[in-house]
Amino acid sequence: MEKYAGSTSYEFQKEKNKQDMKFQLVTFACMIVFTLISFGLVIAEFNPMFTIPIILLLACVQVGFQLYYFMHMSHKGHSLPSVFLYSGIFVAFITILAMVTIVWW
């Protein structure tokens, strides 16, 4: 890719990279905060019925951040990996749901 300094596409790319960097830093900060919250909840000895769902929720959000901002799934050309990722999650979810509902409980 030949991009000359000053050309429109160069400026666009520069702006885009800048934005990406900003998003990455914000999500990174968020993830650290989430981790602190999780630890805090456990240390503060809240009711486990409260702590466990919160931690699981935060974990899911972190996985999303990880995939979309650090592994660039928000960028173009990642539709197929998304399809396979979500299919896999779907199959695993169904399996675990079945095991939990009709085998173990």
Added chain:
Amino acid sequence: MSTATVQKRGFGATLWDYLTTVDHKKIAILYLVAGGFFFLLGGLEALIIRIQLIKPDNEFISAGLYNQMFTMHGTTMIFLAAMPLIFTLMNIALPLQIGARDVAFPFLNSLGFWLFAFGGVLLNLSWFFGGAPDAGWTAYAPLSVQSPGHGMDFYVMGLQISGAGTLIGGINFLVTIVNMRAPGMTYMRMPMFTWASFVTSILILFAFPALTVGLILMMFDRMFGANFFDPTMGGNVIIWEHLFWIFGHPEVYILILPVFGLFSDVISTFSKKRLFGYSAMVFATVLIGFLGFMVWAHHMFTTGLGAVANSIFAVATMAIAVPTGIKIFNWLFTMWGGNIRMTVPMLWAVGFIPSFTIGGFGGVMLAVAAADYQYHDTYFVVGHFHYVIVGGVVFGIFAGITYWWPLLFGKVLNEKLGKIAFWPFFIGFHMTFFIQHILGLMGMPRRYWKFQPNESLDIGNLVSTIGAFLMAIGTIVFIINIIYTALKEEKCGTDPWDGRTLEWTVPSPPPFYNFKQIPLVRGLDALWVEKVQGNGEMTPAEPLGDIHMPNNTFIPFMISLGLFIAGIGFIYQVDNKQWLIVGIAGLLITFISMFVRSMKDDLGYHVHKEDLEKGAGSK
């Protein structure tokens, strides 16, 4: 190597070529030979089962041997015959249909085959070492865990190794379809067989890990003293059933979907019409694949899952009849008004439609959970799944092998003998299995060694056995046809069937690099588009240039051989810990081979433009 000209080579050189090949067309032939061998073996086992059941209270084989016979019949037919024969079709046709020079990972393609082959041999070695597996192809715990001898150990290790091969194959085809389509070959221009193989490969990717996990748990239970399936130690036998069917149900769609795709291509070609409702067919294929993952518990209605779970799985199962119905009607509408040529592949396709539909009816009946309490483990179930697997998959394999025989060997199988093979097989198939539905409704349980006289089961069983022999006659005629064609028939040249898709743009058999120039695809049924517009051949998408090809390699064989030896070692270390040495030695062979593969740069070679112009590789 770049000028592979026509010259007679010795047997040793040919053998070495096939042992080391990474060419998808030669691997297809390997799958055909191995799968064909196991198909005959499984057929022989089926005949022995039917001879045992030819009359009441028969003493043809002992009860124990009977158990081994039906277990190995099922296991062999599903894992070692149907799967590799499906892989034959995928390997020979899929890269050609999308305009690719080979699959994405030729090395892995070869590794997948050798893993399957060694797994199959390991499983069948059990016959010679103290008895074959005898707990049914489903291997339900606790029977399979408590089964004495080493039979079930061979089942676990053999399937584990061949299952790894299948998984590798599936991933390889996925990457091939995603990355290696020719310019212009969008997803919605792919031939139906390619689409079906794509969905199948997704199913392989997600379903086989469940089998792998199940087999590992069973391996630990049987060989290393674990208790995953032992309720007295806190285990749970039902987990095996779930894991097996989470794999097992998608597995039956893994078998049938490529055949659906193949029949779509065959029916469209021999009706001289575009496939009716192409996008609906794609949608139906994807939907069947999707629903295939939420119906596994319909194999377990009588296990005691409870009314709610049973209802959910029953409704989901019945829902699959909808996309399947879409397909049936689209095939009929494709033929409607078409210029139909009743060639042998078309004959199998036309025979398939009513046969498979009858199998589907049985399926919907079985899906009714309440009624299933009556059908469960009777011959009704046996009749049903043979109707869909033989009437669907085996018919499809016969059709596909006949249809793509020119790509495999450069000749068209003799049409007359092909038709003589079809009729006894078709009639025998209906004789064998239709009556089994009725036997089942009369209360004959499956997997029983004997039935008693004066229970009105005599005639039905006799008819069924006669039908089985008719199918054997059909198969033998098919083999005679192969030999006859090899000896007597002429080479057929390019495009013997007046085809519509890209695999018919290359000479039969194709040169080892497939396409001299990658074709430009301008629509669905790419070759037909060009024929209609009067070009008759594809427009190239690139100038003639050097072609990069992979080198042959012996490493996949060694990796698989290592696992095979390790398997034997781990099976026998139960008796004597010294066998562990064999197990470790086998693993060493595997790891050293993998190490060599990783460390040694193998960059392949180029077929040069000048040689291509002189006609290198064309036969």
